[in-house]
Amino acid sequence: MLVAAAVCPAPPLLIPDVAVGAAPELDAARTACADAIGVLAAARPDRLVVVGPAGEGDRGPHHAGAVGSLSGFGVRATVSLGTGDPQSRRLPVSLTVGAWLLEHARWAACPVEGLGVDEALETARCLAAGREIAARAPRIALLVMGDGSACRSVKAPGYLDERAAGFDALTARALATADLGTLAELDAVLARELQAAGRASWQLLAGAAEGAGLDGRLLYEDAPYGVGYFVAAWS
16 A cells, blocks of 8 residues: 655756756755655655656666666766666666655665656556555555656747646646545646656556545645646655
8 A cells, every 4th residue: 555655856957966056946846855755764665666757668667776877967977776786777867866866865764666657658557557556565655756847938848838837736736635636637638748747657646545545745846947846745
């Protein structure tokens, strides 16, 4: 059963070595992520699953010890997903950022594994995947990586789309209140048009949380660089 969840954004700029001079701009987001991961640890889970969007070659399970590289962002460093034998398959960017957050928080509460999720995965399959994860152990926790719309300003990756603010506001309210129904009903087509990479991961969370009776708190909401970022903790 799901006993806790943390929702965090997945931009590589969360990692100070990547952000360099711009690092202070996301200090509040980093602090919120650390607080959310603290909620996970306090729930004393048996297993933590880190989920996040992934490209075609990176989807599916990633075992403990899997490595993510930061070389694509100008940093000659790697991060490991928990402790275990190194894996030949590299982590996708979202799970690499999640692994960094766990390393930064000195995670030692329980074993860790990862799951790379197709951003276009159908809602029903997202919900089913979440239910399956929640049934793996008596006390499961999730670290859910993913961004909101990338269309909040003219300088955003997807330029300005007037629908983006409403989509992000709806998502933020659902994460703040652990509203599973609203998350499950997020429009997958609209999410794709707005480049909201977290939609599938949030719907997986909704499936995992069914029957768990968790309460939610929104710890951070902003749109730096024109991209919607949210941090939430459920317990």
